[in-house]
Amino acid sequence: MKDRDSRMNGLGRFFGVGVGPGDPELLTLKALRVLQESPVICMPKKGEHSRSYALSIVSSYLDPARQELLELVFPMKRDLDLLPTYWRAATDEIIVRLRAGRDVAFITEGDPLLFGTFIYVYDLLRQAEPSVAIEIVPGVSSVNASAASALLPLATTSDRLAIVPASYALEELSDILQRFDTVVLLKVNDVFDRVLDILESLSLTDRAVYVRRCTSPQEEIVRDVRTLRGQKLDYLSQVIVRK
Amino acid sequence: MKDRDSRMNGLGRFFGVGVGPGDPELLTLKALRVLQESPVICMPKKGEHSRSYALSIVSSYLDPARQELLELVFPMKRDLDLLPTYWRAATDEIIVRLRAGRDVAFITEGDPLLFGTFIYVYDLLRQAEPSVAIEIVPGVSSVNASAASALLPLATTSDRLAIVPASYALEELSDILQRFDTVVLLKVNDVFDRVLDILESLSLTDRAVYVRRCTSPQEEIVRDVRTLRGQKLDYLSQVIVRK
Numbered sequence: 001m002k003d004r005d006s007r008m009n010g011l012g013r014f015f016g017v018g019v020g021p022g023d024p025e026l027l028t029l030k031a032l033r034v035l036q037e038s039p040v041i042c043m044p045k046k047g048e049h050s051r052s053y054a055l056s057i058v059s060s061y062l063d064p065a066r067q068e069l070l071e072l073v074f075p076m077k078r079d080l081d082l083l084p085t086y087w088r089a090a091t092d093e094i095i096v097r098l099r100a101g102r103d104v105a106f107i108t109e110g111d112p113l114l115f116g117t118f119i120y121v122y123d124l125l126r127q128a129e130p131s132v133a134i135e136i137v138p139g140v141s142s143v144n145a146s147a148a149s150a151l152l153p154l155a156t157t158s159d160r161l162a163i164v165p166a167s168y169a170l171e172e173l174s175d176i177l178q179r180f181d182t183v184v185l186l187k188v189n190d191v192f193d194r195v196l197d198i199l200e201s202l203s204l205t206d207r208a209v210y211v212r213r214c215t216s217p218q219e220e221i222v223r224d225v226r227t228l229r230g231q232k233l234d235y236l237s238q239v240i241v242r243k
Numbered sequence: 244m245k246d247r248d249s250r251m252n253g254l255g256r257f258f259g260v261g262v263g264p265g266d267p268e269l270l271t272l273k274a275l276r277v278l279q280e281s282p283v284i285c286m287p288k289k290g291e292h293s294r295s296y297a298l299s300i301v302s303s304y305l306d307p308a309r310q311e312l313l314e315l316v317f318p319m320k321r322d323l324d325l326l327p328t329y330w331r332a333a334t335d336e337i338i339v340r341l342r343a344g345r346d347v348a349f350i351t352e353g354d355p356l357l358f359g360t361f362i363y364v365y366d367l368l369r370q371a372e373p374s375v376a377i378e379i380v381p382g383v384s385s386v387n388a389s390a391a392s393a394l395l396p397l398a399t400t401s402d403r404l405a406i407v408p409a410s411y412a413l414e415e416l417s418d419i420l421q422r423f424d425t426v427v428l429l430k431v432n433d434v435f436d437r438v439l440d441i442l443e444s445l446s447l448t449d450r451a452v453y454v455r456r457c458t459s460p461q462e463e464i465v466r467d468v469r470t471l472r473g474q475k476l477d478y479l480s481q482v483i484v485r486k
Contacts, residue, residue: 021381025272026272028263029269029275030266112391113390113398114390114398115402119399136392138264140382148259149379153362153365155356155357155358158408158411160406168401215381
């Protein structure tokens with residue numbers, strides 16, 4: 001149906017494709033097929049001279065001679081006023097290609113709908129071009145993959161799981177940690193020492209495991225999280241607290 | 244390393260493999276490889292005469308002439324006293340094969356560590372046979388896949404996401420719904436009408452979407468969840484509440 005709609009309105013299709021947490025073998029069969037069939041692959045990167053993490057995961061599956069690799073800059077600044085300008089510019093680049101009848105696959109590490117840049121582009125695209133056919137290919141999120149690397153259950157039968165960006169939730173963190181059986185903290189790198197203070201105040205430090213760039217060659221698992229105090233941490237870090 | 248350890252101790256390796264939410268194309272490349280390389284594939288099913296959902300997802304990738312398909316019964320009863328007996332029996336079946344030097348892949352729908360039966364077997368196995376090499380292959384969870392099917396973001400930048408089994412969290416549900424930006428309710432089928440009452444009391448009914456067996460041929464998405472009141476629902480149902 002989507003294929004037919006797309007041909008009828010002359011627009012290319014837009015895919016949001018989760019490419020998994022880091023290991024290229026954790027792509028789904030569907031993600032691989034969509035990527036190999038799409039003439040345009042676009043991806044977020046943090047700055048003009050940085051490299052897209054999502055691209056590094058899938059680069060061996062792509063053919064730059066046949067496919068356009070469109071890198072879109074999305075600064076990771078907290079300057080929220082400026083960000084929409086970048087999202088709009090990126091969306092415009094995508095729309096030009098969709099209007100030319102070309103399918104576009106937007107790749108994100110992990111899953112597209114869980115803290116992905118994709119979500120902003122998706123919202124703007126639907127506003128600007130409501131008739132475009134959109135399909136989202138879910139991916140293995142870094143939350144599930146970190147738990148697998150650390151051999152740590154996320155939830156059984158009656159457990160409650162919270163997934164929170166630590167840098168935006170410091171004030172409520174103590175409360176959340178007390179109420180949930182498992183808490184996964186993303187965006188911990190800038191606030192790690194404060195997170196550690198909160199964990200210590202609740203005697204939960206021994207229940208926390210730090211995971212960096214799970215399933216990638218740079219993966220690191222630290223079970224004594226106290227040793228990380230004062231260190232500069234990777235922005236692709238998370239902490240799983242399992243009671 | 245794991246391979247060598249395994250050969251040194253003579254035991255087969257044990258894999259927990261997430262096979263994704265329902266669409267066989269949402270298997271990862273790694274899950275497919277591990278499944279095709281494992282001489283024993285084991286899977287949970289609810290009763291002697293029922294069929295394993297995980298098996299239905301991967302059956303086209305397996306070769307029963309070459310591979311043993313070991314179905315293990317895990318009743319879905321709330322009789323918590325009885326369940327460990329089944330887990331232990333299942334673990335014993337697995338250990339017999341590992342001691343014979345055969346690799347065993349335990350498959351679960353979605354992700355093995357997010358509400359999977361795998362977790363109980365994994366715990367018992369580590370106690371009974373601490374030297375066995377264990378690897379977990381994370382999968383696309385039904386949480387991410389339901390959001391993709393419903394085209395509904397799970398979380399952006401500063402959002403908090405809670406994943407809770409509704410049937411075990413009715414008393415705290417109102418509080419959780421007020422504190423989190425997105426709440427995914429699993430195990431809703433038996434308590435759906437009570438969940439609906441809570442959503443209505445918070446004026447959140449219009450923010451809820453029901454998803455059944457996401458990405459499978461039986462997928463169903465219901466955006467007016469009021470229409471489901473009083474109905475018998477599939478046990479593989481979830482509700483996403485996105486504020």
